Amino acid sequence: MIRLYDTARGEVRDLSLRSPGRVSMYVCGPTVDNLPHLGHGRFTLVWDVARRWFTFQGLSVHYVMNITDVDDKIIARASRESRSENAVVTQYEAEWWGAMDRLGVARPDDTPHATHYVDEMVELIASFLERDVAYVTSDGVYFDVSSVPDYGLLAGQPLESLRVGARVEGNDEKRSPLDFALWKNAKPDEPRWPAPFGDGRPGWHTECVVMSLDLLGESFDLHCGGLDLKFPHHENERAQAEAAHKTFARHWAHNGWVMVGDEKMSKSLGNFTSLTELLEMTDPRAYRLLVLRSHYRSPIDVKPSTIADAERALDRLDSLARRFGLPVLAGENLELASSHAWEDESLELFERVATLMNDDLNTPSAVAELFDALSSANVMADEGHEASARRLAQSVSALFGALGLSLLAGSHVVDEVTQRLVLQRDAARVARNWAEADLLRDELVERGWIVEDGASGTLIRRP
């Protein structure tokens, strides 16, 4: 049984699936108006891990993540840069998927785009107008939040208390400051779609209701996103579903923020608030490991010291792969527990990890278990129990693979000169010519290699 924190209830509870063995997940994706930032990286990693884990456990997962390709910020950038909205969207969506690939985030099964669902949104909005839960103003159509009795469920407060603090701004034709735009009338030179209530474009909150229900159907299992979407975005999705008399998500799950804590550091050393930038300066797996090592609902601090910490921990994992020559797992392929043999220590490890993961995705404790097992495998090997050591190491690798983290033994293209140095050094060592061997090692190090002496001779790898 998988247990997961449900934001709507404010507690960890059993994941109740619409149909046994199948998980339908909708994750609120990015607006493609800019380069992805660290927060995008975190939420995609968190839900990628969840998806992979569910799959690993034998569940059939339908994973949907939308792309918002119509939005004020997109229009603003297009106008600022004197190009079309489409050019902006095309560029930044490509950047998005490029970053996702580098992060090792598996592609969703469906990636609906808002602009492909405008007709359906218009239809929904029209039905709201008919039913009088929405109203027309001079600049568009607004949803009347007071028409939904339990509005505020996800925010954890009733409508009245939300209203007190809400900052009133802009359009005072709104009946309540909390009412939100379903449709924005087009201004000159803005993208527009025809609608009976005036040409324009959809507001942000409508696309996810329409697309999630279209692709996953009513009463789908899991609706995920960043904590900041809890209110008002998800609240507003819920409100629309309720108003449309549709049963919406069974569970709501939200991941915590990314903090860039040490501002001084980030300013001087590496101010990588851009995910793209981070991925250029570090092994992308380090970010995944950093994310895995804190609970998904906690905030994480991403800064040079925490990244460096993760990189060194990664070294330790990779050295296991080197020692046992483990194959590369994860990546675009989702691992299945059933494709591995679990016995003895491996089975116990698998069960401990599963217990932790199934308890609200306790990745930090699961990772701790895997590090423990890593040590055990090394000890076994040191003591000469090669076969069982290898089995355990393979299980560690498989379980990291289940979390989307590949252990890399590090295969490298070795040029001829380097190869000759390695052979010369081996010869020197056989001849017990240590001075020569050390000189050759220095030379290899200068050429950027890390040199280790293994049972079979000189081993080199890149740092």
Next chain:
RNA sequence: GGCGGCGUGGCCGAGUGGUUAGGCAGGGGCCUGCAAAGCCCCGUACUCCGGUUCGAAUCCGGACGCCGCCUCCA
């Protein structure tokens, strides 16, 4: 004003009412020709003050500090 979260050893970061989290860094040792990798050992922790308890970092109350949401945001 309303709602919510957090405060763990040098750093990151889990967790349970009573027995080692884990990683990184540091110290010592084993192994090694020397290293590296690996292994072993070491150190210290639970913001503060009360309370409940045989026993609390873990429950309750209070204080202090930090943060978030209520507005576009992953």
